[in-house]
Amino acid sequence: MQVPRYWREQSERYKLVGSKCNNCGLRVFPRRSLCPDCRHESQGQMEEVRFEGTGELVTWTRVHEALSDRELETPYLMGIVELDEGPRVTAQIVDLDPEEVEIGMELESRFRKLGEASESGVVHYGYKFGPVVSD
Amino acid sequence: MRDVFIVGVGMTEFGELWEKALRELITEAGLEAVQDAGVRGPDIDAMYVASASAGRLLGQQQLGVLALDEAGLAGHHVPATRIEAGDASGAAALRSAALAVASGAHDVVVAGGVEKMTDVLEDDATRALASSADMEWEGFFGATLPALYAMMARSHAAEHGTTRDQLAHVAVKNHEHGADNPDAAFPFTTSLESVKGSPPVSDPIRMFDCASPVDGAAALVLADRDTAEQLGGPRVQITATAQASDALALHRRDAITELASSQAAAEEAFAETDHGPEDVDLAELHDVYTIAELISLESLGFYEPGMAATATVKGRTTHGGDLVVNPSGGLKARGHALGATGLAQAAEVAAQIRRDAGERQVEDAQVGLTQAVAGTGGTSIVHVLEGGGEL
Numbered sequence: 001m002q003v004p005r006y007w008r009e010q011s012e013r014y015k016l017v018g019s020k021c022n023n024c025g026l027r028v029f030p031r032r033s034l035c036p037d038c039r040h041e042s043q044g045q046m047e048e049v050r051f052e053g054t055g056e057l058v059t060w061t062r063v064h065e066a067l068s069d070r071e072l073e074t075p076y077l078m079g080i081v082e083l084d085e086g087p088r089v090t091a092q093i094v095d096l097d098p099e100e101v102e103i104g105m106e107l108e109s110r111f112r113k114l115g116e117a118s119e120s121g122v123v124h125y126g127y128k129f130g131p132v133v134s135d
Numbered sequence: 136m137r138d139v140f141i142v143g144v145g146m147t148e149f150g151e152l153w154e155k156a157l158r159e160l161i162t163e164a165g166l167e168a169v170q171d172a173g174v175r176g177p178d179i180d181a182m183y184v185a186s187a188s189a190g191r192l193l194g195q196q197q198l199g200v201l202a203l204d205e206a207g208l209a210g211h212h213v214p215a216t217r218i219e220a221g222d223a224s225g226a227a228a229l230r231s232a233a234l235a236v237a238s239g240a241h242d243v244v245v246a247g248g249v250e251k252m253t254d255v256l257e258d259d260a261t262r263a264l265a266s267s268a269d270m271e272w273e274g275f276f277g278a279t280l281p282a283l284y285a286m287m288a289r290s291h292a293a294e295h296g297t298t299r300d301q302l303a304h305v306a307v308k309n310h311e312h313g314a315d316n317p318d319a320a321f322p323f324t325t326s327l328e329s330v331k332g333s334p335p336v337s338d339p340i341r342m343f344d345c346a347s348p349v350d351g352a353a354a355l356v357l358a359d360r361d362t363a364e365q366l367g368g369p370r371v372q373i374t375a376t377a378q379a380s381d382a383l384a385l386h387r388r389d390a391i392t393e394l395a396s397s398q399a400a401a402e403e404a405f406a407e408t409d410h411g412p413e414d415v416d417l418a419e420l421h422d423v424y425t426i427a428e429l430i431s432l433e434s435l436g437f438y439e440p441g442m443a444a445t446a447t448v449k450g451r452t453t454h455g456g457d458l459v460v461n462p463s464g465g466l467k468a469r470g471h472a473l474g475a476t477g478l479a480q481a482a483e484v485a486a487q488i489r490r491d492a493g494e495r496q497v498e499d500a501q502v503g504l505t506q507a508v509a510g511t512g513g514t515s516i517v518h519v520l521e522g523g524g525e526l
Contacts, residue, residue: 098338
């Protein structure tokens with residue numbers, strides 16, 4: 001991914017920052033300038049919020065065949081996580097064996113390296129999800 | 136809106152066509168379609184050419200003009216436009232052409248589609264497929280297209296009890312159909328054991344659950360009723376064209392065990408005709424993975440949610456059943472030449488309705504449906520094709 005494209009989305013990927021619509025209360029991830037429900041009525045009403053990073057596993061898979069930049073990581077687990085605040089994210093699932101993974105289990109986010117340097121030279125970091133270890 | 140007819144059909148074989156360039160493929164399919172229609176170059180009023188990845192992989196834009204030029208028609212100065220909608224591009228070109236005729240803007244329009252996957256490395260081909268999903272919020276985190284469909288499959292299994300065995304039945308059935316298709320890239324039968332024993336790609340999806348990206352081209356000539364009557368020859372009418380969208384990322388959808396865009400497109404398409412799902416004799420569906428065919432059958436209204444798998448196992452989706460699903464072999468056995476696929480689907484249905492399908496002819500084929508999907512369902516396009524009556 002190109003440097004400016006990656007740089008713009010750092011706060012989402014590093015800190016799970018999304019948006020809250022102060023018109024209807026809907027929380028969305030990643031950030032949006034318009035609420036998908038209120039549309040024009042949300043103009044100027046979108047506030048940045050940081051999500052707690054805890055949620056529930058909706059579905060998952062174990063990836064055996066990946067693109068070349070992730071070939072060395074296979075097999076790895078991927079899932080869709082529904083955050084407690086509502087929005088869903090697609091992320092890698094870590095610190096769990098496939099036998100331990102269950103739809104509906106509680107997970108929390110981790111800050112991890114997402115891959116080696118791309119052609120742009122930037123090493124990508126961001127969220128992955130694993131079992132809840134903190135209180 | 137005017138009635139729209141398919142008056143000519145052309146298609147190359149699908150497969151690893153190392154010796155043929157993109158421009159040769161589209162010219163071969165286009166020439167066959169134009170000759171089948173009995174029109175001549177100067178009769179063509181406009182061209183729409185679909186390609187999902189040529190701009191990205193081959194660094195070539197203006198594919199519409201390239202195709203027009205190769206056909207020797209550059210001097211006629213008619214409009215030629217490239218259409219992109221991920222791996223539903225071919226169906227989007229067909230829809231653009233159909234709307235151009237229906238609106239009265241043009242009388243004779245060529246819809247073509249072409250993909251050249253073997254000129255690039257396999258990794259780039261996989262990347263091209265993945266780019267129909269959300270690259271920033273799915274792909275960046277390691278989700279491939281099969282990984283996303285695998286997650287749909289796991290949810291479908293959790294909700295409906297779909298089994299590994301049932302998924303394999305879809306592949307076996309489509310290869311049985313494809314074995315009779317001379318244009319198919321993979322014209323051989325396979326077994327449940329082979330599918331279930333093939334290498335894992337993204338659990339529960341295995342290699343033989345996946346459609347392979349291949350080279351190929353397909354083209355159709357469309358015309359209004361007056362032109363179709365002047366041309367004579369067999370006619371197939373496009374009685375409905377519908378397109379619907381959904382969130383780009385799978386995780387942004389309300390439900391991930393259905394394709395809401397396909398459901399919306401099918402509802403609109405059936406509303407345009409006098410038909411419901413029960414009237415459809417054959418359907419060319421987007422079986423990019425085996426789970427995709429089951430979910431499509433349910434979303435398009437052919438079966439209740441969770442009922443497509445047992446129908447498939449019982450032989451209700453092949454010859455002699457409720458309807459014949461993917462008589463060509465589908466994306467699985469014919470091969471998935473991304474931009475050409477939507478047009479190859481329509482070419483198959485047209486051939487079936489014209490009784491031109493040889494060994495794989497569907498008995499009494501009158502009403503056919505095509506469904507193309509981009510990515511995990513951001514776009515779905517549905518067409519209904521029927522016999523166009525006597526001359």
